[in-house]
Amino acid sequence: MGFLLNNRVGHLLIAIMLFVAVVAVLLLIAKVADGLRGKARMPAVIAVFAGPALLMLAVGLIYPFIRTVWMSFMDARSQNFIGFDNYVTALTAxxxxxxxxxxxxxxxxxxxxxxxxxxxxxxxxxxxxxxxxxxxxxxxxxxxxxxxxxxxxxxxxxxxxxxxxxxxxxxxxxxxxxxxxxxxxxxxxxxxxxxxxxxxxxxxxxxxxxxxxxxxxxxxxxxxxxxxxxxxxxxxxxxxxxxxxxxxxxxxxxxxxxxxxxxxxxxxxxxxxxxxxxxxxxxxxxxxxxxxxxxxxxxxxxxxxxxxxxxxxxxxxxxxxxxxxxx
The missing domain is CATH 1.10.3720.10 (MetI-like)
Structure with missing residues (x-):
């Protein structure tokens, strides 16, 4: 029970640290963008506003999609590459x-x-x-x-x-x-x-x-x-x-x-x-x-x-x- 509690606390602390790190990076980019002028300002502004959404999209959607496609070419335990065998089975079983x-x-x-x-x-x-x-x-x-x-x-x-x-x-x-x-x-x-x-x-x-x-x-x-x-x-x-x-x-x-x-x-x-x-x-x-x-x-x-x-x-x-x- 103590191990589980410590494990959960550790995960919570890691999550908090990651959140603080992301916010700090965004604030730093925002500060830099505020000091920029002309054409250089727009990419920095886009990074501040669109960056978190793009990051979440990559972590929550794009990476799982790529991993799922890769796993579809692997065996039941995702250890050996078997090509299109799973697709053939899916269409014929x-x-x-x-x-x-x-x-x-x-x-x-x-x-x-x-x-x-x-x-x-x-x-x-x-x-x-x-x-x-x-x-x-x-x-x-x-x-x-x-x-x-x-x-x-x-x-x-x-x-x-x-x-x-x-x-x-x-x-x-x-x-x-x-x-x-x-x-x-x-x-x-x-x-x-x-x-x-x-x-x-x-x-x-x-x-x-x-x-x-x-x-x-x-x-x-x-x-x-x-x-x-x-x-x-x-x-x-x-x-x-x-x-x-x-x-x-x-x-x-x-x-x-x-x-x-x-x-x-x-x-x-x-x-x-x-x-x-x-x-x-x-x-x-x-x-x-x-x-x-x-x-x-x-x-x-x-x-x-x-x-x-x-x-x-x-x-x-x-x-x-x-x-x-x-x-």
């Missing part, structure tokens, strides 16, 4: 194939369902008397963590054997009307769909808020002109609303897709990634921390990175275009 299949299913269904529900909901409640309350109702799940949502819905889907008392909400209702209970989380591939619905329940509120703001930004004179031309509600929605909010739709779809690619908490909490519900993030975790295969786990992390980066780049470019249009 049965568990990995299931993880890729389920992840793509998540990425296809979750953004489409969440965005569709959010858009329809935003259109229906727009300018209604209870708009604020209705928005709050759909947005509330966004305040719940993925782990919390997983625990809530695990009780909703819970299944007990036939003849037993059902504590799951849905199965209890089924029993009350004389129907047999359903194995929502145990039977593949339907269990993956039921897990996806949990994330849709969370993300629909996000989609609704963004799209509702976009709908309110549609010029009123365009809508009134279309009505004068005899356009009905469906024609207004299809020909006016959707084209006007297309940039926001793209941002919502890509943002939800990025979050979905990294999904981990819901499957881990609700099924433990069993019953063929494995996804890439769970596979990465299992290989790295359960089975101790650092090489294969790192390869799975690289795959996730390669899938996320194009969406992030596209999302950033689309947001920049939106700002240019509004500007």
């Amino acid at each position: 049965d568990a990995s194939v299931i993880a890729f299949r389920n992840t793509f299913l998540w990425v296809i269904l979750t953004p489409l369902l969440s965005t569709t529900i959010g858009l329809v909901y935003a259109v229906l409640i727009d300018q209604s008397r209870l708009e604020k309350a209705a928005k709050a109702l759909l947005f509330l799940p966004m305040a719940i963590s993925f782990v919390g949502a997983g625990i809530i819905w695990r009780f909703v889907y819970d299944y007990k054997g036939a003849g037993q008392d059902q504590i799951g909400v849905i199965n209890a209702l089924l029993n009350s009307v004389g129907l047999a209970p359903v194995r929502f989380l145990q039977d593949a591939p339907g269990n993956t769909i039921f897990l996806i619905l949990v994330l849709v329940w969370i993300e629909a509120g996000f989609a609704m808020v963004i799209l509702s703001a976009a709908i309110k930004a549609v010029p009123v004179d365009i809508i009134e002109a279309a009505r004068l031309d005899g356009a009905n509600s469906w024609e207004l929605f299809r020909n006016i609303t959707v084209p006007s909010i297309r940039p926001s739709l793209v941002v919502v779809l890509t943002t939800i897709s990025i979050a979905t690619l990294k999904i981990f908490d819901i499957t881990r909490t609700m099924t433990g990634a069993q019953f063929d519900t494995q996804v890439l993030a769970n596979q990465m975790y299992d290989q790295s921390f359960v089975f101790g295969n650092n090489g294969l786990g790192s390869a799975m992390a690289v795959f996730i990175f390669l899938l996320v980066v194009p969406l992030v780049v596209f999302n950033v470019r689309q947001m920049a275009k939106n700002r240019e249009v509004r500007g």
